[in-house]
Amino acid sequence: MKLIRTIRQSPVGxxxxxxxxxxxxxxxxxxxxxxxxxxxxAAPAARAGGGFGLVAINTLPALSLLLALWALTRRLAxxxxxxxxxxxxxxxxxxxxxxxxxxxxxxxxxxxLREPGPALELFGHYVSFELRHLLPMxxxxxxxxxxxxxxxxxxxxxxRRVALGALAAAATVTMVAGSAPWxxxxxxxxxxxxxxxxxxxxxxxxxxxxxLMYHWELGGxxxxxxxxxxxxxxxxxxxTALRAxxxxxxxxxxxxxxxxxxxxxxxxxxxxDVPSGQFLRExxxxxxxxxxxxxxxxxxGGGTIRTEFEVLTGVPLDTLGGLQYPWLELHRHDLPNxxxxxxxxGYRTTAIHPNSAAFWNRSKAYPALGFxxxxxxxxxxxxxxxxxxxxxxxxxxxxxxxxxADQRPQFVFAISMENHGPFDWRPGLDAGRLERLSMPERLDxxxxxxxxxxxxxxxxxxxxxxxxxxxxxxxxxxxxxxxYGDHLPALPPVYHQLGFDDERDAQQQTVPWLLxxxxxxxxxxxxxxxxxxxxxxxxxxxxxxxRTSR
Amino acid sequence: xxxxxxxxxxxxxRELAEAEYDGLLAxxxxxxxxxxxxxxxxxxxxxxxxxxxxxxxx
Numbered sequence: 001m002k003l004i005r006t007i008r009q010s011p012v013g014x015x016x017x018x019x020x021x022x023x024x025x026x027x028x029x030x031x032x033x034x035x036x037x038x039x040x041x042a043a044p045a046a047r048a049g050g051g052f053g054l055v056a057i058n059t060l061p062a063l064s065l066l067l068a069l070w071a072l073t074r075r076l077a078x079x080x081x082x083x084x085x086x087x088x089x090x091x092x093x094x095x096x097x098x099x100x101x102x103x104x105x106x107x108x109x110x111x112x113l114r115e116p117g118p119a120l121e122l123f124g125h126y127v128s129f130e131l132r133h134l135l136p137m138x139x140x141x142x143x144x145x146x147x148x149x150x151x152x153x154x155x156x157x158x159x160r161r162v163a164l165g166a167l168a169a170a171a172t173v174t175m176v177a178g179s180a181p182w183x184x185x186x187x188x189x190x191x192x193x194x195x196x197x198x199x200x201x202x203x204x205x206x207x208x209x210x211x212l213m214y215h216w217e218l219g220g221x222x223x224x225x226x227x228x229x230x231x232x233x234x235x236x237x238x239x240t241a242l243r244a245x246x247x248x249x250x251x252x253x254x255x256x257x258x259x260x261x262x263x264x265x266x267x268x269x270x271x272x273d274v275p276s277g278q279f280l281r282e283x284x285x286x287x288x289x290x291x292x293x294x295x296x297x298x299x300x301g302g303g304t305i306r307t308e309f310e311v312l313t314g315v316p317l318d319t320l321g322g323l324q325y326p327w328l329e330l331h332r333h334d335l336p337n338x339x340x341x342x343x344x345x346g347y348r349t350t351a352i353h354p355n356s357a358a359f360w361n362r363s364k365a366y367p368a369l370g371f372x373x374x375x376x377x378x379x380x381x382x383x384x385x386x387x388x389x390x391x392x393x394x395x396x397x398x399x400x401x402x403x404x405a406d407q408r409p410q411f412v413f414a415i416s417m418e419n420h421g422p423f424d425w426r427p428g429l430d431a432g433r434l435e436r437l438s439m440p441e442r443l444d445x446x447x448x449x450x451x452x453x454x455x456x457x458x459x460x461x462x463x464x465x466x467x468x469x470x471x472x473x474x475x476x477x478x479x480x481x482x483x484y485g486d487h488l489p490a491l492p493p494v495y496h497q498l499g500f501d502d503e504r505d506a507q508q509q510t511v512p513w514l515l516x517x518x519x520x521x522x523x524x525x526x527x528x529x530x531x532x533x534x535x536x537x538x539x540x541x542x543x544x545x546x547r548t549s550r
Numbered sequence: 551x552x553x554x555x556x557x558x559x560x561x562x563x564r565e566l567a568e569a570e571y572d573g574l575l576a577x578x579x580x581x582x583x584x585x586x587x588x589x590x591x592x593x594x595x596x597x598x599x600x601x602x603x604x605x606x607x608x
Contacts, residue, residue: 226579227572228589234573235593238558243594245554314552319578335582 016155019076026066026080031059033084037091039098040206057185058206062087064171071165074152081147085140087208094207100126100421100490101301102507104202107215108325111361118356125388126422178216186213195322217322221331224321254345254409255478255519258399259338260468261308262392262461263419264454265485266511267294271498273440279458280512282466283483287514294510301490304415305360308486312337312369312413327361333368340370342411348372350402353415354380354390371413375402387426387457389417392464400471403479419457421490426453440498447493454489469516478519485511551590 035041035055062083069079094105112119156164175182186193192204195217202210235242267283269276277284286292298317299306309326310316313335323329334340339349349371357363357376366374375398377390384394395416403410434452443451465483472479488509495506502509559570566574580586 223579223582226576226583226585228576228580228585230569230572231576231580231589232593233569234555234577235590238555239594241554241558242551242590246551246590246594313582315578315582319575320582334584336584336586 016153019153019155022076022080023070026076026083027059027063029080029084030062030066030087031055033087033091034058034062034206034208037088038206038208039094040203054191054206054209058208060185061175061208061212064168064175067164067168068172070156071161071168073148074156074161075147075150076153076156077150078144078147081144091207096126101303102199103300103303104199104207105211106198106324107211107219108328111328115358118359121356122359122420125425128425175212176215182212183216186216188213188217198322198324214322218329221329223330223332223335253478254347255480255517256403256410256475257342257347257412257480257482258403258468258472259311259411259413259482260399260465261304261311261413261415261484261486262465263304263416263486264421264489265419265458265461266488266509268451268455268458270500270502270509271440271494272501273442273498278438279455280462282462282469283512283514286466286469286516290514290516292512292514295484295513297485297487297511299487300507301487302421304486306487307484308415311482311484312339314338325360327365333365335369337369339366339411339413342409343370343372346408347411348406348408349411349413350375351413351415352395352398352402353377354384354395354417355415377417385428386418386460387428387453389420392416392418392461393467396464396468396471399468403472403475403477415486416461419454419461419489423450423453423489423491426456429453429456443494443497447497450491451494454491454494465514469518472516472518475518478517480518481516482513483516484513487511 035051038055038058041051041055065086066079066083069082070076073079090105093109097103097105097109186205186209188194191209191213193201193210193213195201195214198210198214201213205213267276268274268279283292297307298310303325305325305327306317314337317323317326320326327333339351343349350373351362351366351371352375353362354377357366357374357378362374363376379398380390380394384390386393395414395418399412399414402412434456437452437455439448439451439455469481472481488506488511491506500506500509555574559566559574577586580589
């Protein structure tokens, strides 16, 4: 009784009991939702020890949202409902990303909300909408309106409302800024958070906590500081060899350069029961007259931006302390890269990508990187679409047109789009061609559907590589072509049913690359076995992460 | 530069020594920060060996 009297006499106690009880119930609901939906808490280990504490700290950011909405609306039930919806939406987006890309949600993913149009257009292809979904959606909207129409709580008015709003704002601002008390609650060392191992960290910390800590670690938007003395020591240690090599840099003329990053391209012969040379025939034909090999890429199933960044800058993302989406997360884009270097050497620099220019923030990043022009999907006709996206044939035509558009040496960086996922839904493909595709007998109907859609589009990409090189051979001007896949496609049923020859996971597989020089087409193949160590690999993928093909 | 370092440091068959790892990590970051050419000049000679930002030119 004494305790109850004490509570009643405190400021909290003067709040109506129903409000306090309502708040406690809402917090409990949020905790149950976090516990049930976060993959980190599905593991028995998390439930066994420390599970409650982790759930509680993952609920804290949601609690500050709840308090803010409560102060704004003066309706606790409505604020609670909206917070639950927001948390559920966050976990749904995380589940979708894990399903397709095997990567958890990142703060940078939320930056798509700044320009949602292009993101919704692309990701909308991955979402199926059926009429039966309308009923729960309508019920949700009606329930929201019902809660909105209830009168505001009279007990939450005046200074109480202002105080609640100030409390929520202070909590949110200090949390986002990473103030000391919050960093003690979300202690990276204690919780096992490592930004360079994001997927693992999310399973230790929980999704919401990991999002917050990742934001603290990498929200600054700058390239991490470098240990200049360590770099100096390494250079001086190998000074003799470096001096000799740099003094002997060839002073060739300026050939045209085409870098073609092919969407989702890998050699299906890496899969069991798929014979070598059955697919990518043009690639295998050309590699006899080019330098070629396999390379490690920093992404799987999506995240084109990551491979694109490494190729353009020559810097692996692993060296940037966990940074995931450079054009979105780095505030500065004037990074030394192929476009800026070649531009200073008199090249006309062109980027071509038949997707929205705003996607991945390329419309801002590319000009800063040194591209004179960026040709996006707006320059292509809807008649150029094959399946869901602009065809590789149209992209080849555009590359060839740009090469002849100016007397200056040309640097064209092209990223294809036709073979972008999803592969479980692909309208508009030629049914006859799909039927003629040869696939392993072991694949069931579902697997054949996914694999068939992919192989159909892969054939197009390969054919266009052959056409591009054959066309460049007719030009008088010397041209270098660098061709490579950006990552493996997300084909879960195919990988599950077939597996890979080397018994590694899909995420550990490599993609092919090829460097063709139109002036030296008969140069002998030189694919020395190379690669990078597990922890450190700073090398342009086309040269240093090459591996001899099987 | 990278090709030369690859030839000098065996990246394939062993874990890097701490100094090598720290050095390579720093080189990558310095390249992105645009500070590599001046460091190269300082490390290798009194006279410049490369033009600014040409360290990774093909």
